[in-house]
């Protein structure tokens with residue numbers, strides 16, 4: 293999809309796709325026409341209920357316009373409102389790394405981030421990593437090859453951290469990988485495969 | 501999580517105006533401690549004043565050393581060339597803390613003010629004088645393995661959990677503060693407090709004051725430094741004991757010494773008298789053992805943490821041997 297793709301998320305979490313062009317920008321401010329259809333009695337008013345904020349998030353090179361409460365974490369917005377459920381909720385307290393995403397290229401814990409605080413930053417989730425729908429990212433492929441998981445629950449977070457530490461130059465030895473991956477816990481203890489997968493991509497010098 | 505209001509400040513002056521404007525307002529920077537505490541309903545702010553966009557992220561040379569903006573990220577400070585070359589103790593302590601993700605989010609001001617990890621403080625169903633003054637202390641007579649052995653009071657035996665603060669203490673860092681009545685500077689050694697009768701106050705900062713920067717003065721004798729962190733697993737765990745040591749040795753004789761302990765008290769534990777006594781002494785194990793004994797004099801263990809006294813003694817000696 294084009295980089296300019298914009299989604300409006302309405303009060304019932306329906307997603308309205310808008311291909312943004314200069315001719316259509318005016319529409320962004322208008323409520324979707326369908327909102328006046330027969331089921332509208334069930335819907336929340338188009339004016340945000342008090343306390344909600346209209347925010348714009350940049351996620352995986354797409355723009356999302358959504359009303360959120362200040363207390364909504366980025367993790368909950370991704371999973372519950374935007375249907376981006378690849379990012380996992382493990383502990384919800386910054387202790388496990390299952391929720392790791394990139395914010396302006398830095399690995400971060402989405403469970404401790406308030407969505408309102410992260411407008412206009414470039415957020416990348418596991419869904420935004422692969423070059424296309426039919427091709428895996430090199431580190432995703434390496435996790436498959438090296439058995440970098442068992443149940444797979446921690447895997448999206450492991451891969452987001454792994455990509456970040458390779459890019460940052462912190463994956464030069466198994467010990468260095470272990471230290472810089474310490475923010476990602478794996479209950480299945482697939483650590484050996486995880487360290488091997490990251491080490492193999494780093495050694496092959498692939499662009500990640 | 502209870503709901504709260506939210507405003508964003510773009511300049512320090514806005515931040516000060518906004519924090520005074522609504523009752524029970526709190527600053528939020530990286531959010532790694534505050535969001536966690538709000539989820540547990542330990543902190544219940546009415547309004548969050550977002551200071552994450554303030555232009556206070558620079559790390560720059562000054563006439564007397566280096567100034568670090570309060571909103572600089574822990575990861576950026578640790579990797580900064582000026583810091584890594586002139587104040588490696590700070591880089592070492594920052595990198596020993598939390599995880600890469602958390603260090604990317606955490607700020608210098610937020611780290612200074614991170615709250616204790618006492619389990620009873622975190623659990624609103626338990627008594628805790630720090631969270632609910634007058635309710636009692638769950639840790640005294642409870643499970644107190646991670647608690648203080650020095651400087652505690654009958655009201656609270658919590659420790660300051662920060663690695664960075666221990667290093668800043670040994671580096672004679674100074675906190676720069678802006679408030680409604682102007683600016684003031686407080687040395688880190690006086691910034692955090694002992695619990696006494698008011699354990700709800702971790703530091704001397706007033707709720708309407710903003711930390712704007714941390715200054716690191718260039719030491720007279722650079723010497724060598726080391727941050728030694730002892731913890732329950734090799735990484736991503738809070739310190740059980742930590743030591744920030746700085747020593748300038750010339751011809752086997754100690755010229756300058758700084759020694760701060762983490763994991764033992766409500767603030768980084770530093771005794772200037774012990775450091776002064778080291779000056780002119782030979783840099784030997786006997787000297788180090790004596791210094792460790794003096795620094796730990798009067799230590800009072802609780803039911804589950806007596807092991808900390810011996811551990812701290814050994815850690816101090818090991819850290820000093822490393823920099824001798």
Ligand SMILES: Cc1cc2nc3c(=O)[nH]c(=O)nc-3n(C[C@H](O)[C@H](O)[C@H](O)COP(=O)(O)OP(=O)(O)OC[C@H]3O[C@@H](n4cnc5c(N)ncnc54)[C@H](O)[C@@H]3O)c2cc1C
Nearest residue numbers: 529530531532533534597598607609610611613662663711
């Ligand atoms: C799982 C986990 C493990 C951790 N492990 C470690 C560890 O091993 N070692 C360690 O040292 N730390 C550790 N931490 C703590 C971490 O370092 C702190 O949470 C972090 O430094 C806080 O910074 P912040 O910017 O996110 O603060 P915030 O959460 O934004 O704020 C913390 C407090 O500081 C106040 N505040 C922030 N900035 C200012 C300012 N400029 N002026 C006035 N008030 C301000 C806020 O109002 C709030 O009360 C860990 C945290 C987690 C969640």
Ligand code: SF4
Nearest residue numbers: 618620628637656657
């Ligand atoms: S030690 Fe301090 S923080 Fe912990 S329960 Fe007692 S009063 Fe609360």
Ligand code: FES
Nearest residue numbers: 382383384389403
């Ligand atoms: S869910 Fe965020 S760190 Fe565990």
Ligand code: FES
Nearest residue numbers: 442444478479480
């Ligand atoms: S693969 Fe199961 S938690 Fe890591």
